[in-house]
Amino acid sequence: MENFDVVIIGAGASGLFCAAQAGYRGRKVLVLDHANKAGKKILMSGGGRCNFTNLDAAPKHFLSANPHFCISALKRYTPNDFVELVDRHGLEYVEKAPGQYFCQHSAKDLLNILLTECEWSGSEIRLDTSIKTIAKQEQGFHLLTSQGEIQCESLVVASGGLSIPTLGASGYGHQVAEQFGLKVLPRRASLVPITIQPTMKEKLSTLSGVSVEIEASANGMSFKEPMLFTHRGISGPAILQISNFWQPGDELQLNLLPDLDPEAHFKALRNDKPKRALETELNSLLPKRLVEVIKQDLPWMSKPMAELSNDNLAELIQYLTHFDVQPNGTEGYRTAEVTLGGIDTNEVSSKTFECNSVKGLYFIGEVLDVTGFLGGYNFQFAWSSGFAAGQFV
Known part of the structure; x- marks a missing residue:
């Protein structure tokens, strides 16, 4: 049995970013993903150059049953904050349309920054690992995985939506929410x-x-x-x-x-x-x-x-x-960039992203009912929600 302070399910944009934030706070963090590579969706987005933020990111550019939910996170971690981070790492990027920033060369450059941040923060990433069961315990959670048993104090679900199943997308995060009695709103292919x-x-x-x-x-x-x-x-x-x-x-x-x-x-x-x-x-x-x-x-x-x-x-x-x-x-989820709908945001704190009814359980990124317009908004919500949860897990 292994013990961690924080386990994050999903090595995508929000999961990796959250891991780094939590790791820098001194938390012992493990990121799990069933895929064989981290950040697959990052690598293919924007034609392989990843539109990683939009300077104009504001609540009006997001769809949700609760349009106010994203305000807090977007204010606390802004597009300029993320640009400052990639500037420190020397990322070369271009502004293709007003406010839309893309990697100049390859999305790999951005993914490498996230992986470096995880490494610097001491966060561990394990790929090719599926989760068989999750059980709530008095002091956190017990996970039975294909690589053994794990206990953690905080569990973060950052598994994304249903879009592009060939990259490993699944409804797993929604299933976890339903397991714990949370409301999941109807979903459909978005930006498709x-x-x-x-x-x-x-x-x-x-x-x-x-x-x-x-x-x-x-x-x-x-x-x-x-x-x-x-x-x-x-x-x-x-x-x-x-x-x-x-x-x-x-x-x-x-x-x-x-x-x-x-x-x-x-x-x-x-x-x-x-x-x-x-x-x-x-x-x-x-x-x-x-x-x-x-x-x-x-x-x-x-x-x-x-x-x-x-x-x-x-x-x-x-x-x-x-x-x-x-x-x-x-064309459906096969080519959709994101998933519209998802976990009802009324189930989650807009400040901490912790589930209101299950202490220690967090949901961030695309798994939630928050969908941005085309143009870097969805990635910005991934950074903002990952940052917000990373301060509390």
């Missing part, structure tokens, strides 16, 4: 590509790999970012963002001309350049392959502007601002 109906998929097949700036809207939310056509449907930042708000059966509006007042633009064009073909104008506004597809539905696009009636223009504007791809679902 949207699939489209077979006939439309065939029609748009020539567009795979084409990217276009759009405004995607659903259920009162809108995002103006690029959309990417894929061989399964649509993806890219705009689609991943709106997938948090759109569900099958809901209306999905895709505006292909988000920066134009199309009615004013095309009427002015008809007056100023009557001989210009509409198709030529669209080729200057949209990718050529996309214009070819639009032409299948609007064959009169080859006409000069002067020959287009107001009804033609109205049809064109409706088509371009409500581009219908016939969405039918999402």
Whole structure:
């Protein structure tokens, strides 16, 4: 039987960060993970370069049944605090979009910082270790693992969500919560590509790999970012963002001309350049392959502007601002970046992340019902929640 002050389940972003914080407080810490490598999701995120924070991280960028829950942690450990940490380690990073920081070279550089922090703090990491049972004891917890029995005073569940099962994701953290009688809210794939109906998929097949700036809207939310056509449907930042708000059966509006007042633009064009073909104008506004597809539905696009009636223009504007791809679902957890929903935050202290009803049991990171928008917000919540719990375990 081995004894530790703190056992953390999950060697991902929040778990590793929490381990370092607790270790620096002099706690004897063990991190357990069933995977054969730590930080697998860190390594693949952001195209292998990991969007590790967003300077604009604020409660408005997170979805939760309790929108106030994340405020305390985000205030106590801010994006600037994490940037200061990686600066001390000499991480080279770039700001791809305002406030969005990515590793300049590889996410491995960031993972190495976390592993170094764990090493410096004296925290131990054990991989290829599955947990068979967890039992509450008078003075903490007893774990039966594939590597033997372990006792600890504090148990931290940082096992993530259901996203990307090929990397080892599972619902284990939610099962632990349910074992101890905690409420787990409905979960679904989040920040995920949207699939489209077979006939439309065939029609748009020539567009795979084409990217276009759009405004995607659903259920009162809108995002103006690029959309990417894929061989399964649509993806890219705009689609991943709106997938948090759109569900099958809901209306999905895709505006292909988000920066134009199309009615004013095309009427002015008809007056100023009557001989210009509409198709030529669209080729200057949209990718050529996309214009070819639009032409299948609007064959009169080859006409000069002067020959287009107001009804033609109205049809064109409706088509371009409500581009219908016939969405039918999402790619699910297989490619989702995170999991929406999870352990009800009312079960957990927003200050310490300790379970209200089970002393010594903590939940941090994605396993909780806190989901950030695309852009580094989910990693920032991992650091903030890991830091907060690390001060108390």
